[in-house]
Amino acid sequence: MMKKAGKKALAKAMFAVSMFLLSGIFIFSCTSKKIDDKAEVYKVGAVFSVTGPTSFLGDPEKKTAEMIVEKINADGGINGHKLELVVYDDEGDATKCNLAVKKLIEQDKVSVVIGPSISGNSIAVVPVADEFETPLVSCAASYKIVMNEETGKPYKWVFKTPQSDSMAVEAIYTHMQKSGITNIAILSDTSGFGASGRGELAKYAQQYGITIVSDEQYDPKDTDLTAQLTKIKGNAPQAIINWSVGPTQVLALRNRSDLGMNEIPFYQSHGFGSRKNIEQAAGTAEGVLCPLGACNIATLLPDSHPQKNVTMKYMEEYKAKYNEELSSFGGHAWDAMYMVTAAFEAVGSDKAAIRDYIENIKGFVGQHGVFNFSPDDHNGLTKEAFSMVVVKDGDWALVE
Numbered sequence: 288m289m290k291k292a293g294k295k296a297l298a299k300a301m302f303a304v305s306m307f308l309l310s311g312i313f314i315f316s317c318t319s320k321k322i323d324d325k326a327e328v329y330k331v332g333a334v335f336s337v338t339g340p341t342s343f344l345g346d347p348e349k350k351t352a353e354m355i356v357e358k359i360n361a362d363g364g365i366n367g368h369k370l371e372l373v374v375y376d377d378e379g380d381a382t383k384c385n386l387a388v389k390k391l392i393e394q395d396k397v398s399v400v401i402g403p404s405i406s407g408n409s410i411a412v413v414p415v416a417d418e419f420e421t422p423l424v425s426c427a428a429s430y431k432i433v434m435n436e437e438t439g440k441p442y443k444w445v446f447k448t449p450q451s452d453s454m455a456v457e458a459i460y461t462h463m464q465k466s467g468i469t470n471i472a473i474l475s476d477t478s479g480f481g482a483s484g485r486g487e488l489a490k491y492a493q494q495y496g497i498t499i500v501s502d503e504q505y506d507p508k509d510t511d512l513t514a515q516l517t518k519i520k521g522n523a524p525q526a527i528i529n530w531s532v533g534p535t536q537v538l539a540l541r542n543r544s545d546l547g548m549n550e551i552p553f554y555q556s557h558g559f560g561s562r563k564n565i566e567q568a569a570g571t572a573e574g575v576l577c578p579l580g581a582c583n584i585a586t587l588l589p590d591s592h593p594q595k596n597v598t599m600k601y602m603e604e605y606k607a608k609y610n611e612e613l614s615s616f617g618g619h620a621w622d623a624m625y626m627v628t629a630a631f632e633a634v635g636s637d638k639a640a641i642r643d644y645i646e647n648i649k650g651f652v653g654q655h656g657v658f659n660f661s662p663d664d665h666n667g668l669t670k671e672a673f674s675m676v677v678v679k680d681g682d683w684a685l686v687e
Contacts, residue, residue: 322360323367329631330371331356331624332391334402334412335426339378340507340533343561344404347617348426349374351601352401354608355624365631377403384408385415392419398636401623402426404616405532407479409447416444422642424626426619428452428557429483433665441665446645448622449615450580450655452480452530454670455557456487458578460495462675462686463526468552472501472524474515474539476531481507484530484556500524507533512542520548527551532558540571552576557673560615565678576686578673582618582654587685597652618654626651626658 333352335345356372364370373395377384384403391397392415399422403409406429413432416423425432425447433441463471475485485504492499501522503515512535519527527548529539536559543553555577565572581588585598601621605613626645634640648667651658656672675686 321367322364322369324369326364326368327636328371329365329368329636330373330395330397331627332388332395332397332400333372333374333620334377334384334387334391334400334404334408335374335620336379336404336408337374337376339376339380341379341405343563343614344426344532344616345376345379345402347614348402348404348620349376350609351605351613351617351620352624354604355621355628358604359628365628368631370628370631373397377408379405379408381408381411385412388412388415388423389419392421397421398638399424399627399630399641401620401627405478405480406432406483410479413442413445417442420444421638422446422645424448424623424645426616426623427480428455429480430487430666431479431483441663444642446626446660446665446667448619448626448653448655448658448666450557450578450668450670450672451666452484452556453487453491454668454673455578456484456491457495457670458673458675459528459554459576460491460497461670462576463497463554464495466552468525469496470498470500470523470525472503472519472522472527473499474503474505474512474519474527474529474531476505476507476509476535478507478531480556480558481531488528488530505531505535507531507535509535510538512539513546516542516546516548520546524551526554528554528556530556530558532556534567536564537567537572540568540575544571549574557615562612562614562682565681570681572678573681575678577676579676579683580615580618580655580672581674582613582621583615584674584676584683584685587683593652593657594654598654601654615655622651622653622655622658625653 335348337345375387406427409425409427409432423445428449430451432447475481501519559577560579581594582598585602588595630641630644648660656668658667660667676683
């Protein structure tokens with residue numbers, strides 16, 4: 288159980304969190320103007336797929352986390368404590384990820400871990416966070432990362448910031464329902480992310496009046512999806528949904544175009560949330576629909592939108608520092624980092640107190656929604672955290 292002092296700090300923190308986050312600007316209410324060199328260093332560990340096939344996820348996550356730490360320390364740290372970030376690259380490999388998380392906890396003595404970048408790796412390290420009783424805030428999407436399907440309850444020590452695949456499925460199906468689409472084909476890779484999304488597509492189909500007339504899978508390393516798309520074409524679906532991350536998202540579009548299937552509406556998962564995918568598709572992404580968080584479309588949001596301030600500020604800071612467009616994935620790290628640093632400010636470096644703080648966050652205005660965590664919900668978002676967007680003239684546009 289948390290000590291009395293921790294409980295008092297937690298109660299105090301709950302009041303503070305809504306005040307500074309709803310303003311759209313992250314402010315440490317008690318931050319010193321100068322770091323105390325004798326004070327304990329607050330250590331955050333991170334495991335991202337910085338290189339390898341999913342580097343488009345991990346690279347912006349690492350850059351975002353480093354940018355935030357640099358900014359906080361330049362402003363005097365957290366209540367005078369220096370913030371230190373220890374990052375390891377798992378290269379998209381589950382074994383390397385597992386070893387990295389253990390190293391962060393056992394050798395680097397971090398108080399909390401952010402990441403991993405992908406669903407399969409995140410699911411793989413859930414037992415590690417539980418064994419070492421260390422809070423972990425994943426930057427991956429599958430609902431299985433936080434939900435113990437045997438008990439129907441969240442894993443005690445694990446949280447995540449991306450919207451769940453179930454929310455993305457409902458956002459897509461809602462749009463299809465409005466468009467009169469009832470017969471669809473699905474494509475999915477066999478990764479943890481793809482398998483989880485495929486399961487949710489099947490689970491919610493009947494609820495939304497959807498019939499899956501074709502269900503094709505492929506390996507994440509495949510370099511040609513012509514065979515799968517040819518089978519789909521033969522079943523004449525009204526729309527196609529692809530569920531994957533990485534190069535296959537673009538490959539599916541190029542192969543679809545080669546087969547003359549551009550007239551069939553094409554939906555991608557929220558894993559499509561990078562403008563680099565649009566660029567690499569070389570025109571074949573035009574008209575593609577997908578559900579995305581607010582950080583992808585900051586400039587398109589009305590001024591009244593609750594996330595307008597934080598998304599615009601992040602976009603401007605990231606582009607100024609790295610001279611590149613931001614993506615959904617960096618936004619996942621932004622949300623995780625600021626949740627964790629808010630916990631440090633409120634309750635210090637005690638792992639149990641940090642866990643309890645995150646579990647009770649309310650009204651956290653982030654890049655991917657307004658988060659409201661609870662003991663029964665370690666993601667804190669609803670499907671309203673998504674907006675449906677369409678690729679138009681080589682960029683994102685809101686679906687009218």
